[in-house]
Amino acid sequence: MSGGTGLSSAEPEPPLRRPNAALGWLRDRLGWDNLTHLAAKKEVPIHRYTAFYYLGGMALFLFLVQVATGILLLLYYRPSASEAFESVQYIMAEVPFGWLIRSIHSWGANLFVGIVLLHMASVFFLKAYRAPREMTWITGALLLFIALGFGFSGYLLPWNELSFFATRVGTDVPAQIPWIGPLLSRILRGGSDVTGATLSRFYGIHVAILPAITTLLLGLHLLLVQKHGMSVPLSVRRDEDRGALRFFPDFLLRDMVGWLVAVGILAALSALLPWELGKKADPFASAPSGIRPEWYFLSMFQALKYLPAKIAGIPGETLGVFLFGLLAFVVAALPLLDPGASRERPSPWWDRLATLVLVAALALTVLALLPAGGAGR
Amino acid sequence: MPILSAMKASEVAAPDDTSRRRWIRGLLGTSLGATIVSFLYPVLRYLVPPITSEPSQSEVELDVKASQIPPNTARIVPFAGKAVLLLRTASGELRALTATCTHLACTVQYRLERSDIWCACHNGTYDLNGTNVSGPPPRPLTKLDVNVRGDRIVIRRA
Amino acid sequence: MRAFLVLTLILALPGPAAQPRPAAPATGCVDCHLALDDARLTPPAKAFSDDIHARSGFTCVFCHGGDAAAQDQELAHDVRKGFRGRIPPRDVPEVCGRCHADVGLMKQFNPSLRVDQLSEYRSSGHGHALAKGDSSVAQCASCHGAHGVLPVKDSRSAVSPARVAQTCNRCHGDAVLMGPHKLPSDVYSKYTRSVHFKAREKGDLSAPSCNSCHGNHGAIPPEVGSVANVCGTCHAVFAEQFKLSPHWEAFKEMGLPGCVTCHENHEIVEPTEEFLGTGPSGKCSSCHEEGSPGAKAAAGMREDLLGLAAGTRAARATIRRAAEAGMEVSRATFDLGRADDALVRARADVHLLRPSAVKEIASSGLTIARSARTAGLKALAERDYRRRGLFLSLGLIVLAVAALVLKIRDIDRRPRHS
Numbered sequence: 001m002s003g004g005t006g007l008s009s010a011e012p013e014p015p016l017r018r019p020n021a022a023l024g025w026l027r028d029r030l031g032w033d034n035l036t037h038l039a040a041k042k043e044v045p046i047h048r049y050t051a052f053y054y055l056g057g058m059a060l061f062l063f064l065v066q067v068a069t070g071i072l073l074l075l076y077y078r079p080s081a082s083e084a085f086e087s088v089q090y091i092m093a094e095v096p097f098g099w100l101i102r103s104i105h106s107w108g109a110n111l112f113v114g115i116v117l118l119h120m121a122s123v124f125f126l127k128a129y130r131a132p133r134e135m136t137w138i139t140g141a142l143l144l145f146i147a148l149g150f151g152f153s154g155y156l157l158p159w160n161e162l163s164f165f166a167t168r169v170g171t172d173v174p175a176q177i178p179w180i181g182p183l184l185s186r187i188l189r190g191g192s193d194v195t196g197a198t199l200s201r202f203y204g205i206h207v208a209i210l211p212a213i214t215t216l217l218l219g220l221h222l223l224l225v226q227k228h229g230m231s232v233p234l235s236v237r238r239d240e241d242r243g244a245l246r247f248f249p250d251f252l253l254r255d256m257v258g259w260l261v262a263v264g265i266l267a268a269l270s271a272l273l274p275w276e277l278g279k280k281a282d283p284f285a286s287a288p289s290g291i292r293p294e295w296y297f298l299s300m301f302q303a304l305k306y307l308p309a310k311i312a313g314i315p316g317e318t319l320g321v322f323l324f325g326l327l328a329f330v331v332a333a334l335p336l337l338d339p340g341a342s343r344e345r346p347s348p349w350w351d352r353l354a355t356l357v358l359v360a361a362l363a364l365t366v367l368a369l370l371p372a373g374g375a376g377r
Numbered sequence: 378m379p380i381l382s383a384m385k386a387s388e389v390a391a392p393d394d395t396s397r398r399r400w401i402r403g404l405l406g407t408s409l410g411a412t413i414v415s416f417l418y419p420v421l422r423y424l425v426p427p428i429t430s431e432p433s434q435s436e437v438e439l440d441v442k443a444s445q446i447p448p449n450t451a452r453i454v455p456f457a458g459k460a461v462l463l464l465r466t467a468s469g470e471l472r473a474l475t476a477t478c479t480h481l482a483c484t485v486q487y488r489l490e491r492s493d494i495w496c497a498c499h500n501g502t503y504d505l506n507g508t509n510v511s512g513p514p515p516r517p518l519t520k521l522d523v524n525v526r527g528d529r530i531v532i533r534r535a
Numbered sequence: 536m537r538a539f540l541v542l543t544l545i546l547a548l549p550g551p552a553a554q555p556r557p558a559a560p561a562t563g564c565v566d567c568h569l570a571l572d573d574a575r576l577t578p579p580a581k582a583f584s585d586d587i588h589a590r591s592g593f594t595c596v597f598c599h600g601g602d603a604a605a606q607d608q609e610l611a612h613d614v615r616k617g618f619r620g621r622i623p624p625r626d627v628p629e630v631c632g633r634c635h636a637d638v639g640l641m642k643q644f645n646p647s648l649r650v651d652q653l654s655e656y657r658s659s660g661h662g663h664a665l666a667k668g669d670s671s672v673a674q675c676a677s678c679h680g681a682h683g684v685l686p687v688k689d690s691r692s693a694v695s696p697a698r699v700a701q702t703c704n705r706c707h708g709d710a711v712l713m714g715p716h717k718l719p720s721d722v723y724s725k726y727t728r729s730v731h732f733k734a735r736e737k738g739d740l741s742a743p744s745c746n747s748c749h750g751n752h753g754a755i756p757p758e759v760g761s762v763a764n765v766c767g768t769c770h771a772v773f774a775e776q777f778k779l780s781p782h783w784e785a786f787k788e789m790g791l792p793g794c795v796t797c798h799e800n801h802e803i804v805e806p807t808e809e810f811l812g813t814g815p816s817g818k819c820s821s822c823h824e825e826g827s828p829g830a831k832a833a834a835g836m837r838e839d840l841l842g843l844a845a846g847t848r849a850a851r852a853t854i855r856r857a858a859e860a861g862m863e864v865s866r867a868t869f870d871l872g873r874a875d876d877a878l879v880r881a882r883a884d885v886h887l888l889r890p891s892a893v894k895e896i897a898s899s900g901l902t903i904a905r906s907a908r909t910a911g912l913k914a915l916a917e918r919d920y921r922r923r924g925l926f927l928s929l930g931l932i933v934l935a936v937a938a939l940v941l942k943i944r945d946i947d948r949r950p951r952h953s
Contacts, residue, residue: 072423083435090432093863097419099921250946257939260412264932271925274861401941408935415928433865453873458865460872480741484876498879499741500771513741513769 042247043229047236049126050245054258055119056225061259062112063218065266066150069105070207077157079203081196084159085280092277103270109151111266113296116147124334124354128231131342134335136228139221141332146210146217151294153206159199164281165291167202168194173304176317177325195283234346292368299364300324327357433457435534442528443471451487456532460484461521463530466505467492473521473532474503480513494518563603563611564595582683591644598622598630624670628656631675655753662753664716671712678702696740700726703745725802743769748800756800762793770794776886808844811837811885835890839897840881846904847874853911860918867910874904 027033044053076095078087091098120140123129129137156167171194175185190197245251293301300320307316330337340347429438434457441454441463451464453476460476464487474494478485483498493510494503501512508517522533568580583589588597596603600617602610612618622630632653634640641650656662656675664672678694685692693702704723706712713720726732726745734742748765749756757765763783767774777783777794786793792800797810797818809816812833813825823829850871858864877900884892 072420075424083432086432086434089434092861094427094429094433096422096425096427098423099861100419101423250943253939253943253946257936257943260932260936260939263416264929267925267928267932271921276861398945401938401945405935405938405942408931408938412928412931412935415931433863455866455869458868458872460869480739483879484872497772497883499769513739515739515741 038226039248040246042226043244044247044251045230045232045236045244046242047232049122049233049236052122052126053230053251054255055115055122057255058258058262059112059115059119060218060222061255062108062115062262063214065108065263066105066112067211069101069108072101073105074207079157079200081159081199081281084157084199085277088158088160088277092274099274100267100270103273103275104266106275107266107269107273109154110294110296111262113147113151116144117296120144121354121358125351126231126233127341127346128233129335129338129341130231130234130344131335133224133228133231134341136221136224137335138332139217139224141328141334143214143217143221144331145328146214148296150206150210151296153202153210155294156194156199156202157206158277159281160278161281161285161288162278162291164194164283165287166293167198168287169291169301170293170297171198173300173317173321176315176321178318181318181321193283234344295365295369298368299361302364302368437532439463439530439532441530443525443530444528446471449489449492453484454532456521461532462487462494462518463523463532464494464505471523471525471530472505473523474507474518475521476518478514479509479516479518485518563606564599564601567606567608567611579682582680586682586684587686588684597634624674624676625665625668627674627676628653628662628665652752655750658755659750659753660755671715673706677706696744697735699746700732700744722801725799729799729801729803730805731803741769759790759792760787762795762800766794772883773886776883780886780888782888806882808837808840811840832888832890836885836893839890839894840878840885843874843878843881843897843900843904846901846908847871847878850874850904850908850911853908853915857911857914857918860915862914862918864911864914867907867914870903870907870910874900874907876900877903 044050073091076087076091076098078084088102091102093099123137123140152167152170155163157163171185171188174188175181177184186192188198188201189195190201292298304317304320307320309316311319334350335341338347338350339345340350437456439454441452446452446463446465448465448469449467451462453460454463454473455461456473462474462476462485463471464474465471476485477483478496478498478501480496480499480501483496485494485496485501485503487493488495492505494505494507495501496503496512496514499513501514502510503514503518504510506517507520509515520535522535524531524533565580565583568576571577583595594603595601596617599622600619602613602616602618605611605613612620635648636650636653638650641648652675657666661672661674665674680693685695687694687696689695690697692698700723707718708720708723710720731742731744735744746754763774763777773794785791786796798806807816810818813820813823813830817833819830819833823833850867854864854867854871857867877896881893881896881900884896887893
């Protein structure tokens with residue numbers, strides 16, 4: 001960078017004329033050369049399945065949208081049973097663009113979980129969890145459970161009729177776990193039933209505990225992705241190598257197209273189908289018909305209904321919860337359980353099992369959405 | 378930016394290519410900038426609180442002033458979309474009661490001659506505490522909190 | 536010894552359900568009648584255990600006379616001890632009245648009970664007929680029962696507020712019984728089609744049943760001239776308006792029964808604007824010819840009411856659309872409530888039969904309804920503003936996406952460098 005060698009030689013150059021001067025000043029003090037060199041080298045392999053690489057970045061972007069809109073909502077939301085509903089009503093009706101921020105947050109949550117599930121499914125089928133990326137998968141699975149936790153805790157916060165009863169039903173499920181179940185349910189609820197104490201607790205979980213855990217896990221997850229780079233599916237390895245795309249700026253520009261489209265969809269949904277608020281929760285009223293959790297919990301919800309009351313002396317629901325726990329464990333520990341993962345070999349039985357589980361989950365979700373004897377309780 | 382300057386270093390294109398590139402870069406910068414502004418505008422507007430800082434479903438400052446309500450009079454005022462009877466007793470105390478009769482939802486009225494609250498639909502009466510004293514009404518009227526700050530009246534749910 | 540004393544003391548203590556009783560009543564009557572197991576003689580003995588009189592210490596002899604302590608039938612049924620067996624219907628009111636019309640006696644048991652039932656009964660339609668020797672009409676036992684009498688507040692009682700009408704209907708719904716008295720027997724079924732019955736079914740016990748308008752013990756239909764007063768105990772405003780209207784004197788002259796003339800007495804249905812005028816459901820055509828000043832006045836009032844109702848409906852629909860779109864409409868909702876109030880007032884003022892009064896209220900109500908609708912439209916406009924804003928930002932996004940795509944293609948075209 002040309003310029004004076006000392007303070008006495010020249011007048012300070014006006015920063016506007018040479019933008020690189022300001023950046024240079026920062027670079028000399030913060031020293032990001034290593035990062036920029038690494039960034040310039042970051043590449044994305046080109047093959048038949050390259051499109052799936054966008055999903056991870058999309059999930060991250062939608063998460064950031066949730067954080068931003070969530071922080072904005074924090075400025076007006078009041079987490080007490082007597083004020084929560086009114087504060088959300090206030091945001092929807094009286095705060096300028098409050099309707100937009102809130103609807104983006106609510107729609108965004110659903111879009112976020114959907115993209116995370118797609119991301120996970122694509123990583124699974126493309127076998128990107130093979131060595132050395134096992135930890136990336138494990139942190140990712142934990143992040144999925146946290147995302148579901150965000151969804152579950154956030155759903156209660158407006159304290160409206162549907163969310164109150166959905167939470168009551170949802171927190172009944174852990175109570176089925178033998179020995180520690182009732183205690184777990186009590187800890188979740190902040191009491192023996194869903195009350196204002198539950199609201200406070202879910203609020204703390206939603207805005208502090210889960211974000212803290214996410215920061216650590218997501219940080220680790222992203223770090224590992226940068227460290228190991230993009231994985232190439234087994235089937236492609238054997239094909240011709242079609243080269244790679246630079247991340248900066250090529251892949252990033254394409255990423256931004258996706259992000260802008262996502263924002264457009266969120267904005268359209270918010271303006272055309274604003275997220276409804278309904279009636280304030282009344283703990284003493286009877287549950288209205290058709291109470292059900294958000295769509296990402298529907299398959300589990302519906303599955304529990306099909307379990308008989310008792311199987312070999314064990315309550316059906318307890319068995320159901322145990323099976324879900326087992327499923328969660330298998331999902332999280334997948335790279336350690338799949339022998340093909342560490343040997344760069346395909347694992348068709350795992351693929352078939354996963355397909356079966358996904359199809360079953362889809363079928364259960366559809367069944368739960370049917371009006372006749374579906375999700376109404 | 379180092380990346381852009383790195384790109385510039387590799388440009389060995391023809392002049393019309395350069396102007397085309399500049400045009401594209403200009404379009405990109407402008408459209409992205411405009412999009413970001415269209416995102417920032419609602420956010421900045423959002424940050425500025427509305428004039429009523431409390432949700433109107435919980436607390437409302439009335440248009441009518443305390444000095445405009447003499448003793449032994451009442452008027453109907455709006456609160457969260459519903460009618461509320463704001464009355465001042467003969468002894469000067471301001472009270473607010475829901476003005477929807479608990480029988481069949483007609484709007485009640487204040488009767489000065491008898492200092493009570495009357496529903497014209499089926500001749501139901503309430504006393505000034507909202508208690509249903511005669512006629513069909515099965516339940517009392519709900520009391521609301523009234524606070525006076527200077528000449529301003531603020532009504533809240535009790 | 537000590538144990539024996541303690542035991543005696545314990546046994547001497549009053550049991551859990553002890554009630555203050557006069558000198559221990561012997562239960563000779565009930566024991567014997569129960570043992571008889573006779574279809575006619577046993578049921579009264581059985582029913583009496585639940586009777587309010589039994590609980591207060593009154594036994595069979597207080598009404599039937601005889602000797603309660605006697606174990607022998609002839610001694611128990613001793614006429615010299617006042618035994619009279621089955622009390623004929625004609626004598627029932629006096630027997631009951633011996634206690635129930637005695638102020639001093641009733642005060643000892645329940646001071647808040649009235650003591651004028653007998654004199655009221657004597658003024659009733661039933662009382663008059665009974666005095667003339669007709670034993671088929673209702674007397675005390677017909678409605679209250681004879682041996683299993685329950686307090687009126689007990690929901691099992693045949694004369695509890697919820698069951699009174701069905702009890703009246705036992706006779707008044709029987710054409711065979713009503714025929715000789717030249718009374719209709721479809722009164723209850725007509726009543727079940729009325730708004731009052733429907734209100735009671737929904738749990739509003741303030742709505743009238745038979746006794747509310749006809750009286751309890753002095754049951755007799757209100758006279759033609761007093762109908763408006765009776766209806767006016769609840770419908771006060773309407774009665775007041777009606778008395779100020781030209782119909783009040785006219786109906787009195789013609790001997791028409793006030794409110795009942797247009798609204799019926801038992802089959803009181805929900806009134807609609809169609810009552811006004813000479814149309815198919817119009818009530819006016821029985822006196823007012825089509826085209827007469829009266830008919831025109833009625834038609835005018837009807838139009839005003841319908842106009843206000845339509846205006847409120849339109850406003851309500853607009854506001855609901857805005858509310859469903861998430862807009863703030865509390866002020867508009869409040870104003871709409873004032874318009875509803877105006878409609879209620881206008882419908883009451885119809886009974887003044889002064890078209891100008893109705894028009895005044897209806898038009899002020901319509902103004903309010905229109906301004907509420909305007910507020911609703913403003914809220915919808917705000918929603919449209921949001922959608923326009925959306926399209927603007929969508930347009931910008933499309934532009935930005937297009938610019939990005941152009942940039943991407945441009946970069947792709949350039950020679951790659953490592």
